[in-house]
Amino acid sequence: MEDVDHLAHERSKAQFDVEEMKIVWAGSRHAFEVTDRMSRLVASDPIFRKDNRTLLPRKELFKNTLRKAAHAWKRIIELRLTEEEASKLRFFADEPNFTELHWGMFVPFIKGQGTDEQQKKWLPLAYKMQIIGCYAQTELGHGSNVQGLETTATFDPLTDEFVIHSPTLASSKWWPGGLGKVSTHAVVFARLIITDDRDYGVHGFIVQLRSLDDHLPLPGITVGDIGNKFGSGAYNTMDNGLLRFDNVRIPRDQMLMRISQVTREGKYVQSNVPRQLVYGTMVYVRQTIVADASCALARAVCIATRYSAVRRQFGSQNGGVETQVIDYKTQQNRLFPLLASAYAFRFVGEWLKWLYTDVTQRLQAKDFSTLPEAHACTAGLKSLTTTVTADSIEECRKLCGGHGYLSCSGLPELFAVYIPACTYEGDNVVLLLQVARFLMKTVSQLPSGMKPVGTTAYLGRVEDLMQCHSTVKKAEDWLNPSVVLEVFEARATRLSVACAQNLSKFAKQEEGFLELAADLVEAAVAHCQLIVVSKFIEKLQEDIPGKGVKEQLQTLCYVYALNLLHKHLGDFVATGCITPKQASLANDQLRSLYSQVRPNAVALVDSFNYTDHYLSSILGRYDGNVYPKLYEEAWKDPLNESVVPDGYHEYIRPLLKQQLRNARL
Ligand SMILES: CCCCCCCC/C=C\CCCCCCCCC/C=C/C(=O)SCCNC(=O)CCNC(=O)[C@H](O)C(C)(C)COP(=O)(O)OP(=O)(O)OC[C@H]1O[C@@H](n2cnc3c(N)ncnc32)[C@H](O)[C@@H]1OP(=O)(O)O
Numbered sequence: 001m002e003d004v005d006h007l008a009h010e011r012s013k014a015q016f017d018v019e020e021m022k023i024v025w026a027g028s029r030h031a032f033e034v035t036d037r038m039s040r041l042v043a044s045d046p047i048f049r050k051d052n053r054t055l056l057p058r059k060e061l062f063k064n065t066l067r068k069a070a071h072a073w074k075r076i077i078e079l080r081l082t083e084e085e086a087s088k089l090r091f092f093a094d095e096p097n098f099t100e101l102h103w104g105m106f107v108p109f110i111k112g113q114g115t116d117e118q119q120k121k122w123l124p125l126a127y128k129m130q131i132i133g134c135y136a137q138t139e140l141g142h143g144s145n146v147q148g149l150e151t152t153a154t155f156d157p158l159t160d161e162f163v164i165h166s167p168t169l170a171s172s173k174w175w176p177g178g179l180g181k182v183s184t185h186a187v188v189f190a191r192l193i194i195t196d197d198r199d200y201g202v203h204g205f206i207v208q209l210r211s212l213d214d215h216l217p218l219p220g221i222t223v224g225d226i227g228n229k230f231g232s233g234a235y236n237t238m239d240n241g242l243l244r245f246d247n248v249r250i251p252r253d254q255m256l257m258r259i260s261q262v263t264r265e266g267k268y269v270q271s272n273v274p275r276q277l278v279y280g281t282m283v284y285v286r287q288t289i290v291a292d293a294s295c296a297l298a299r300a301v302c303i304a305t306r307y308s309a310v311r312r313q314f315g316s317q318n319g320g321v322e323t324q325v326i327d328y329k330t331q332q333n334r335l336f337p338l339l340a341s342a343y344a345f346r347f348v349g350e351w352l353k354w355l356y357t358d359v360t361q362r363l364q365a366k367d368f369s370t371l372p373e374a375h376a377c378t379a380g381l382k383s384l385t386t387t388v389t390a391d392s393i394e395e396c397r398k399l400c401g402g403h404g405y406l407s408c409s410g411l412p413e414l415f416a417v418y419i420p421a422c423t424y425e426g427d428n429v430v431l432l433l434q435v436a437r438f439l440m441k442t443v444s445q446l447p448s449g450m451k452p453v454g455t456t457a458y459l460g461r462v463e464d465l466m467q468c469h470s471t472v473k474k475a476e477d478w479l480n481p482s483v484v485l486e487v488f489e490a491r492a493t494r495l496s497v498a499c500a501q502n503l504s505k506f507a508k509q510e511e512g513f514l515e516l517a518a519d520l521v522e523a524a525v526a527h528c529q530l531i532v533v534s535k536f537i538e539k540l541q542e543d544i545p546g547k548g549v550k551e552q553l554q555t556l557c558y559v560y561a562l563n564l565l566h567k568h569l570g571d572f573v574a575t576g577c578i579t580p581k582q583a584s585l586a587n588d589q590l591r592s593l594y595s596q597v598r599p600n601a602v603a604l605v606d607s608f609n610y611t612d613h614y615l616s617s618i619l620g621r622y623d624g625n626v627y628p629k630l631y632e633e634a635w636k637d638p639l640n641e642s643v644v645p646d647g648y649h650e651y652i653r654p655l656l657k658q659q660l661r662n663a664r665l
C-alpha cells in the first residue's frame with residue numbers, strides 16, 4: 001500500500017521532460033544539484049522532523065527551534081558546507097529562527113555599511129557565530145516612517161563614545177527577529193546627534209546587548225520577547241523582541257561609517273553618496289523576498305494540485321468513479337493561474353537578483369544612476385509577489401475543501417508563517433506608493449525629452465501607447481507575446497498618465513499624492529504586473545532545452561497574462577486599449593489554455609522538486625496516498641490518547657445526568 005503511486009496515471013500524461021523542467025525551476029543544473037542534495041539531507045535527519053510543531057506550547061516550540069538551529073550549524077561545520085549549501089540547508093530546515101536575521105540582515109548590513117576596518121573586526125566574529133546579531137530598526141511608535149524613529153545616538157566628545165538612549169516608550173525597539181531571547185548584538189537604527197545638538201537623521205550602530213559569558217543583558221539594556229503571534233507554531237518559533245536603552249555607551253567606531261562618519265573631534269562627514277544607501281539592506285532583503293515568494297506559492301500550489309487530482313466529487317453514473325475535482329473548470333480557473341504565477345515569480349525573482357547584483361557593482365564604481373529604479377523594482381515586486389502569494393495560499397486552502405483546514409494539510413501554518421511578508425521589509429501599500437512616486441517622476445520628466453530606461457522604457461513611447469488599440473480579432477491572436485505586452489504597456493501608461501494629469505491639478509504635489517493615493521497604488525500595481533509579464537516573455541527568448549519544456553512555459557506565460565487581463569478587465573477596457581469583444585476572446589483563449597495545462601498539472605508541480613518533508617502536507621504527498629494517512633494522523637492527536645477525554649467526569653457526565661433528570665421531570 002505504502003509504495004503505490006496514486007498519481008502515477010497523472011504523471012504518465014505529462015507532455016514534457018520533468019527532469020529538465022526541474023533544472024529550469026532551480027535556475028541551473030548546479031543550483032538543482034545543490035538544492036536537491038540539501039533538501040534530502042534535511043529530510044533524512046530526524047532532528048529536522050516537523051510533526052507536532054503546531055501542538056507544542058511556545059516555550060517548548062522555541063527550545064526545539066534552538067535545537068534545530070544549533071544542529072543545522074553543527075552539520076554545516078561538520079560537512080564543510082559552502083555558503084550556498086548552508087543557506088539551502090537552513091531553507092529546507094523550514095523553521096523561522098534568529099539565524100535568518102543574523103545571516104540575512106546583520107551580516108549584510110555590516111558588509112554594506114561598514115568600513116574596511118569595521119568589516120575586518122565584526123565579520124569574522126559573525127561568520128563563526130561567536131556573536132549573533134539582529135536588525136533593530138522598527139520601534140513601537142514607528143515602522144514605515146524610518147525618518148520618524150526616535151532612538152538617539154548622541155556623541156560624547158569627552159569619552160569618544162555614542163550614548164544610545166530610548167527617550168520615550170514609543171521609541172522602544174519592537175519587532176526585530178532574534179532580538180527577544182537570542183541576539184548578543186544588534187544593528188540599531190538611531191538618530192545621530194552631535195555636540196552642536198544638531199540631528200543628522202537616522203544611522204546604523206552596532207550595539208552589544210547581552211554578555212558573551214552568561215547571556216544576561218548588559219547594563220542599561222532592557223530586552224525581551226514581544227509575545228505570541230498569529231497562528232499555532234508558525235512564526236512563533238521566532239523571538240521577535242523589544243529593546244530599550246538607558247544611556248548605553250558604545251565606542252565611536254561602532255557607528256557604521258562607510259557612508260558617513262563622525263570624527264574624533266565630533267565633525268560629521270558625509271561621503272558623496274545618496275543618504276538612501278543607509279536603506280541598502282532593506283533593498284537586498286526585498287529582493288530575496290521575491291524569490292522566497294515563488295517558493296511559498298509553489299509549495300501551496302503543489303499541495304492543492306496533487307490533492308485536486310486525488311480528490312473526487314460528483315459525476316459518477318451508476319456507482320462508477322466520481323470526477324477528479326481538478327477536472328472542474330472552476331477549479332482550473334482558480335488553480336492554474338496560481339501555478340502560472342509561481343513560475344512567473346520565479347523568473348522575475350531571477351531577474352531581480354541580476355538587477356540587484358548590477359546596481360551593487362555600479363554603486364561600488366560610484367555610479368548611482370540606477371539606484372532609484374532598483375529601489376522601485378525591489379519595493380514594487382516585493383509588494384506584488386507577497387500580496388499575491390499570501391492570498392493564494394488561502395485560495396489553495398479553499399481549493400482543498402474541508403481537509404485544507406486541517407493542520408496536517410500544511411496550509412494553515414504556511415499561511416500563518418507567510419502573511420507577515422506583506423508587512424515586514426516595508427508595508428506593501430507604503431512600498432507601492434514609493435513605486436508610484438518613481439513613476440510620477442518619470443512621467444513628469446517626459447516633456448523635457450528625458451528618455452526613460454530600464455523597466456520604464458515603455459513610457460518613452462507614451463504617445464503611441466496612449467493611442468494604441470489592440471489588433472486582436474480571434475482568440476488565438478492573443479497567443480502572441482508582442483500583442484500581450486502592448487496591452488499591458490498601454491494599460492500601465494494610461495493609468496500613470498491619468499494620475500500625473502490629476503496630480504497636476506493640485507497646487508502642492510504632496511497634497512495631490514495624499515488625495516490620489518488609491519489611484520497611484522493601482523498605477524503602481526499595473527507597472528509591476530507589466531514587469532512580471534515582460535520578464536516571463538524575456539525568459540522564453542532563452543534557449544530552453546528539454547522535450548516540451550518551453551511549450552509548457554509558453555502556456556503558463558499566457559495563462560498568467562490573460563488571467564490578469566481578465567481580473568483587471570475594468571482597467572484594460574476603460575483605458576481603451578482593448579474592446580469588450582477582445583476581452584471576451586481573451587477569456588475564450590484562457591479556457592483553452594487550461595485544457596492544455598490540465599494533463600501536465602501534476603508534472604508541473606513535481607518540477608518544483610519538493611520533498612514530502614518540505615511540503616509537510618498529507619494532502620500534498622508525492623504518492624497521493626491521502627486518505628489512509630489522514631486517518632492515521634487523526635489518531636495521533638493528543639485528544640485521542642484516551643478514549644474518554646479529560647474533563648468527562650467534571651463537565652460532560654454531570655451535564656448528561658442533568659439532562660436525564662430534566663427529561664424525567
Ligand atoms: C508549514 C509552514 C512552516 C514554516 C515555513 C517557514 C518557511 C518560511 C517562509 C517564508 C519566510 C521567508 C523569511 C524571509 C526572512 C524575512 C525576515 C523578515 C525580517 C524583517 C525585517 C524588517 O522588517 S526590517 C524593517 C523594515 N522596514 C521597512 O521596510 C520600513 C519601510 N520604510 C521605508 O523603507 C522608508 O521609510 C520609505 C521608503 C517608506 C520612506 O523613506 P524616506 O526616507 O522617508 O524617503 P522619502 O522621503 O519617501 O523618499 C526620499 C527619496 O528616497 C527614495 N528612497 C526611499 N527609499 C529608498 C531606498 N531604499 N533606496 C533608494 N532610494 C530610496 C525615494 O524614492 C525618494 O526618492 P525621490 O522621490 O526623492 O527621488
Ligand SMILES: Cc1cc2nc3c(=O)[nH]c(=O)nc-3n(C[C@H](O)[C@H](O)[C@H](O)COP(=O)(O)OP(=O)(O)OC[C@H]3O[C@@H](n4cnc5c(N)ncnc54)[C@H](O)[C@@H]3O)c2cc1C
Nearest residue numbers: 135136137138142143144175176177420423424425426429
Ligand atoms: C513578523 C515580523 C517580523 C519583523 N521583523 C523585523 C525586524 O527584524 N527588524 C525590524 O526592524 N522590524 C521588523 N518588523 C517590523 C516591520 O518592518 C514593520 O512592521 C513594517 O515596516 C510596517 O511598519 P508598521 O508596523 O509601522 O506599520 P504602519 O506603518 O503603522 O502601518 C499601519 C497601516 O498604515 C498604512 N500606512 C502607513 N503609512 C502610510 C502612508 N504613508 N500612506 C498610506 N498608508 C499608510 C499601512 O498601509 C498599514 O495599513 C517585523 C514585522 C513583522 C510583522
